[in-house]
Amino acid sequence: MKKAIVGITLIFTSIISIAFTQKDKVPTVVKDAFSKKFPTVKRVNWQKEEVNEWEAEFKRKKKEYSANFLDDGTxxxxxxxxxxxxxxxxxxxxxxxxxxxxxxxxxxxxxxVHGINYEFEIEKGKSEMAITIDSNGKIIHKESEDDERD
Incomplete structure (x- = not known):
């Protein structure tokens, strides 16, 4: 009886493991879209960013990059x-x-697709802010960050 329970548990665990692996597998259409946009990049680390969005992390020109694609490759x-x-x-x-x-x-x-923005983390004393500026120099977002550490 113990062997049967252990066997069933192992089978169930394997099925769940395979299901999660398949669920988080990067769709071919996403990989193809990435390869088309970044044809010279060879090493990519993929993560599920949102329910229908994937993030690729890679190096290009000695810099760290991240690129996001929807499940349909957009x-x-x-x-x-x-x-x-x-x-x-x-x-x-x-x-x-x-x-x-x-x-x-x-x-x-x-x-x-809407253009280029510049995102900054800025600091003055204990005051920190995250700001986004569009390519024309207009501030489009600012957020104060609480720097108090207990």
Whole structure:
């Protein structure tokens, strides 16, 4: 009887494991869309980002990238970090004019079908903010981050 219970448990565990593996398997259409958009990239780490969205993490030109695709292969966004000296001057000027005294801690480029945005983590003392600026230098999002640590 114990052998039967152990056997059934093993079979059930295997079925569940296979079901989860199959469920989280990157659809071929998504892999194909990625290969078409980034034909020179060979190593990719895939993660399920949302219910119907996949995120590919990879290196390109010695930088860390992430690209998101829907289950049907539709590209959504590509993000990658940049150094401050790689950001157009009018974008930097917009940050400095709107957030005087803040220091840029991190900067990313976000490319979507709607265009390019610049995402920043900025800091002034204990005050931190996340901001997004469009390619024209207009602030399109800002969010204050609570820096208090207990």
């Amino acid at each position: 590209w959504q966004e590509t993000e990658y970090e940049v150094d401050e000296n790689e950001i157009p001057e009018h974008i930097i000027s917009s940050v400095k004019a709107s957030f005087s005294g803040y220091k840029i801690e991190e900067a990313e480029v976000s490319e979507t």
